Amino acid sequence: MQSLVDAVFYWSDLFGTAVFAFSGVLVAGRLRMDGFGVIVLAAVTAIGGGTIRDLIIGAEQVFWVADPTYLWVILATALLGQYIARLPRRLPWYILPLADAFGLALFTVIGTEKALAHGTSGMVAVVMGVITGVAGGMIRDVLAREVPMVLQREIYATACILGGILYTGTLALGVTPLLATLAGMLGTFVLRVAAIRWHLSLPAFSLGR
Template sequence: MLPLVDSVFYWSDLFGTAVFAFSGILVAGRLRMDGFGVIVLAAVTAIGGGTIRDLIIGAEQVFWVADTLYLWVILGTAMLGLYIVRLPRRLPWYMLPLADAFGLAVFTVIGADKALSHGTSGMVAVVMGVITGVAGGMIRDVLAREVPMVLQREIYATACILGGILYTGTLALGLPTLLATALGMLGTFILRVAAIRWHLSLPVFSLTR
């Protein structure tokens, strides 16, 4: 990509990291965790998915080992978050879901992009986009002793799948990376926001009658 685009992407990634970390903090707050627990839930939510992705595709180095700024963003978010979270609500309710959908879009495209750059097939790239987007939240929910939200409710991972397919497919057609990135992110973001707005969800599969 162009240097400017790369740079915008990097900062978007850090922003997504902060948003995901914040969602870990909210779960920690419901569970009466101490300061260490807050940081752990923030960290696994924010970098858990990317870590699993980097291990599976065999990246030379896990991204946050190579670039410590991610850890500082999480630490900063955890400290700031402890205060923000108690403020009388000033932000409109839709700010957090919108920020989260944006983070999801960034993580999805980064995950698929990194997989492709390690020579994986398109299908594996889509899977890596999904893992980057949702695996951290799944570990957070397991640590909080909940069935991962993403397996049961709402269109969340499905938005990653759509975004990953759009990104990978656009590249496979030989179209420019910038277009693929835009389509991948927009696809993820719009489907996720639409799911929140109109309460879309996949049909539930149940074997109990």
Template sequence: MPTLVEQIVYVSDMFGTAVFAFSGVLVAGRLRMDAFGVMVLAAVTAIGGGTIRDMILGATPVFWVRDPIYILVIITTALFGMSIAKLPRRLPWYVLPVADAFGLALFTVIGAQKALSFGTSGLIAVIMGTMTGVAGGMIRDVLAREVPMVLQKEIYATACILGGILYTVALEMNMDRVSAMLISMTAVFGLRVAAIYWHLSLPTFSLQRQ
């Protein structure tokens, strides 16, 4: 029987999956893709990072094969997204970015914890947490023929790295898992929302031509 915390994490994970899937739907809609294209972008955005993580860790079958509810959430989100795409009233601009920030925070922690459960070092856990949070969006952007957002000046992957470090350090200090999770998620969510609100970004690198 799952504990209350595990149930909350699971429900939150489904929410994050739906949010990431919806961002894939928006990109597909902007590119005027057909229904199959919408489903593909929704799926790779929502579960792409976790799939790569599980394959690297050897956690097979990967999580969505063992629990097909993830696929049902993605399909439902894609159908819902396509059905409301032509409605005149849209959500306030900040709703999706804030929800995305929450999903990013949760995915980071889930990825880091899964890596640690396989006996990896803290460094690998941070990488796996970051990959869980950002790799799906990178695949989505590549399929959409765009430079992935996380490779530009957006404070996105940086927030995941910070969250992963805080989570692993907190556990190393013998902090309980729930407290470590809350600290990590608060840091990722707070940094990402602050970056959105104050338009914070990382410095860019460019080669100057003579």
């Protein structure tokens, strides 16, 4: 049973990696990058956040150094993604945002969990969940010379904060790790999808210029 749960999470993690990598492929295509640029943007988007997390919490090994499967998934996504992105549109428009929301939910909880497993406080663990979820996309946007969208647009990182608090909080209340994981993921996923569906956004803080 546990090994089944582990397998589901591992494959979901690889799926989330591919979805995040594909968002890097799309940005690279808008900027007319070459094949190497596509791979770099796919990679920083998919594993940038988790890498920063692993360095800061002092993991024994960065996760993709320990298991290069992530790199192969990114390489395959970068190569196949260039063709898929040029196909005449066949998928309904909401598939990609839904997949991205799923990846965000999963990455957030994975990051929060890994931080707690390394003995951090709950506050730090929530921050690590957010970093895992959004830092890769921020680096992608900086490389593309854009102000990271996550700092300006609709609710995205806020969904990570909610998910991380739900995971940490329910765990502290004594529920099983699996239930806490589902609660954290559901919180992130539902808030993110609601933000997309009803165009929710946080108010901007403006000081004029």
